[in-house]
Amino acid sequence: MNKEKRHEIFRRLQAINPKPTTELEYSNPFELLVAVILSAQATDVGVNKATRRLFKVANTPKKLLALGEDGLKEYIKTIGLFNTKAKNLIKTARILEEKYNGEVPRDRDALESLPGVGRKTANVVLNTAFGEPTIAVDTHIFRVSNRTGLAKGKTPLAVEKKLLKVVPEKFKKDAHHWLILHGRYVCKARTPNCAECVIRDLCDYKEKTDQPKRNTSGSSNKTAVSDASQNAKKKNTTTKNTSKPVKTPD
Numbered sequence: 001m002n003k004e005k006r007h008e009i010f011r012r013l014q015a016i017n018p019k020p021t022t023e024l025e026y027s028n029p030f031e032l033l034v035a036v037i038l039s040a041q042a043t044d045v046g047v048n049k050a051t052r053r054l055f056k057v058a059n060t061p062k063k064l065l066a067l068g069e070d071g072l073k074e075y076i077k078t079i080g081l082f083n084t085k086a087k088n089l090i091k092t093a094r095i096l097e098e099k100y101n102g103e104v105p106r107d108r109d110a111l112e113s114l115p116g117v118g119r120k121t122a123n124v125v126l127n128t129a130f131g132e133p134t135i136a137v138d139t140h141i142f143r144v145s146n147r148t149g150l151a152k153g154k155t156p157l158a159v160e161k162k163l164l165k166v167v168p169e170k171f172k173k174d175a176h177h178w179l180i181l182h183g184r185y186v187c188k189a190r191t192p193n194c195a196e197c198v199i200r201d202l203c204d205y206k207e208k209t210d211q212p213k214r215n216t217s218g219s220s221n222k223t224a225v226s227d228a229s230q231n232a233k234k235k236n237t238t239t240k241n242t243s244k245p246v247k248t249p250d
């Protein structure tokens with residue numbers, strides 16, 4: 001795929017959703033970190049349901065420590081792997097409290113040293129809480145990048161490196177959200193909705209579904225993604241830089 005096509009892909013994704021953000025609900029970097037840790041192998045909807053209650057009683061490392069591991073489990077027991085996640089969250093809260101004065105560090109190495117935090121989670125936090133132009137490659141971004149030919153790679157890390165290299169600078173900070181939303185609502189895993197896809201004519205995927213029902217001037221998948229975006233905005237309670245400059249992964 002050439003440079004012009006990549007630019008046009010992001011121009012269109014931006015046109016239908018100028019201020020993309022995450023569908024996880026949060027109001028400070030710590031809440032975002034907790035939500036992203038909980039979201040591993042879980043849906044954003046399920047995580048939001050749990051955190052809506054949890055954050056009312058524990059939205060800082062100190063309060064989470066006061067709640068304790070067993071107390072925390074009561075709030076997150078509907079989420080997969082909740083035992084491990086509860087352990088990791090308590091350990092993480094303790095480190096943040098003792099080492100970082102209760103703040104989430106704006107530093108990749110520091111973030112990745114926290115229990116339950118890998119490269120993807122660190123990327124989401126750096127991007128969404130701190131506005132850094134990182135790209136967290138989850139299952140949706142991995143699929144969309146490979147299918148379209150935007151950034152092919154055998155591993156999430158390979159795709160991330162390629163995306164960082166080829167995504168035009170002006171789109172880099174929001175690329176993560178556009179690609180996730182596109183993968184989640186249009187370029188779905190089992191059956192991509194190619195007929196309604198706004199970037200259909202730019203996509204290299206050989207097995208596109210159906211024929212286009214309308215042209216791809218920028219309005220075809222507008223509804224699906226705009227609805228997703230609207231829903232995300234309604235649900236999101238972000239404070240920092242989610243809609244401006246960014247939010248995200250899911």
Ligand code: SF4
Pocket residue numbers: 147148186187188192193194195197198199200201203204205208209
């Ligand atoms: S045309 Fe189909 S495969 Fe290509 S990005 Fe759109 S939905 Fe995905």
